Amino acid sequence: MKHIKHLIKLFLITSLNFFNISIAIFIGISRYIFREKFHVKLIDAKSAFxxxxxxxxxxLAPHPDDETAGMGGTISQLLDNDITVTVALLTDGSKSKAEKLxxxxxxxxxxxxxxxxNNATKLLGVDQTFFGSMEKETAEWPSPQQLESHVQSLIDKFNNCNVKIIFTPPSFDFxxxxxATSTIAKKLASSLKSLPKVICYEVQAPFNSYQPDYWIKLNPLDKQRKAKALKAYTSQIHTLKSVKRLNNLRQSLSLSSAPVEVFTNIEKLVDENALGHGMFPLPTYDIPLLFRSKLNYNARYSPK
Known part of the structure; x- marks a missing residue:
């Protein structure tokens, strides 16, 4: 009887090890196929743009923290390469539902x-911020008049600055x-003398898994600065979970050990096609991200 128990134990251990080895081989082959067929090119921000x-x-940041959550690492990297980065804040964030406020x-x-x-942008290295005709945050923001006011104040400030790129959240965001900020960016881009490109950064709504045009690889210093800047938003700690989920998603899809931020040319976006319904679905741990969805935001306004 004792020998039988040992044999059963040995069988179970061997079977489990075989199963683990099989899974490891399967994952390895899948990762190899994925890299060959759907190659993601990681690149530095200066070269990418x-x-x-x-x-x-x-x-353009609709609320305080969007600039850091969406592209804090890229901002840090651009500044290190002597690119002038100005962050324009469009609302005052006064309607925040954060518990601490x-x-x-x-x-x-x-x-x-x-x-x-101010603290977060300084930690990223930004010394140029702009508030323009920043309005009090309301559910209806911006009204047509407020939208035009924003665009005009931004034109007055940046028309002679030779802006190459305007970064904005996408038009399909939750x-x-x-x-609305995406609309402002498009109107502004068509009005500035320099006719800048408009590129979208990812904040809440994940882009389609393979839709991003730019996969920016962050170095350890970029990662450190972004983490510190996010922590500066002490009243918005709840947003860190969403940022972490997006970071995990992008890192897993890029097969990179380094953190990644992604961007897409605005003219490429087609409404709902960007909500993760691509060739490769969102991992299940990112489902909560989708449930903070446009269904909730459209049914009842829930400001940040």
Whole structure:
């Protein structure tokens, strides 16, 4: 009887090891096929966006923290390559539903978020920020008049700055303010003398798995600066989970050990096609990201 128990134990161990080895082989082959067939090219930001030292780019942030969550590492990398980066904040964030801000009035919430924004951008190395005709955040923001006011204030500020690229959240984003910012970016790009490109950064809504045009590989210093800048938004700690899920998603799809940020040319985006319904579906651990979806945002406004 004792020998039989040992044999059973040995059989189970051997079977389990065989199973583990089989899984490892399967994953290895899959990763090899994936890399061959759907090769993702990781590249530095300066080369990816065809920029040179002295060039200027503009980052539009609908709320304080979007610029850091979406492209904090890329901002850091561009600045290290002598690219001028200006971050323009479009709302005051006073309608934030963050638990830490519920005990103070809207004016104090706006002041808190402005302070966090200033601290975060400094940690990224940004010394040029712009507030322009920044409006109080409302569910209906922006009205047609506010939209035109934003565009005009940005034209007045940047028309002679030779801006090469405007970065914005995409038009299909879950949040209505992010979608409005995309509209502002397109109107602004067609009005500036330099006729800049408009490139979308990923904030809440994941791009289609293989849709991004640019996969920016972040170096350890970029990663460190972004992490510190995100922590500066002490009232918005809940957003860190979404950022982490997106980072995990992009890192796994790129088969990289380094963190990655992705971008897409705005003219390439086609509404709902970017919500992760591509050749390779979103991993299940990213499903909560989709449930903070346009269904919720369209049914009832839930500002950040």
């Amino acid at each position: 065809d920029l040179k030292a002295g060039d200027s780019v503009l980052v 519920q005990c103070i009035n809207s004016q104090e919430r706006a002041a808190t978020r402005r302070k966090e924004f 949040h209505p303010h992010h979608r």
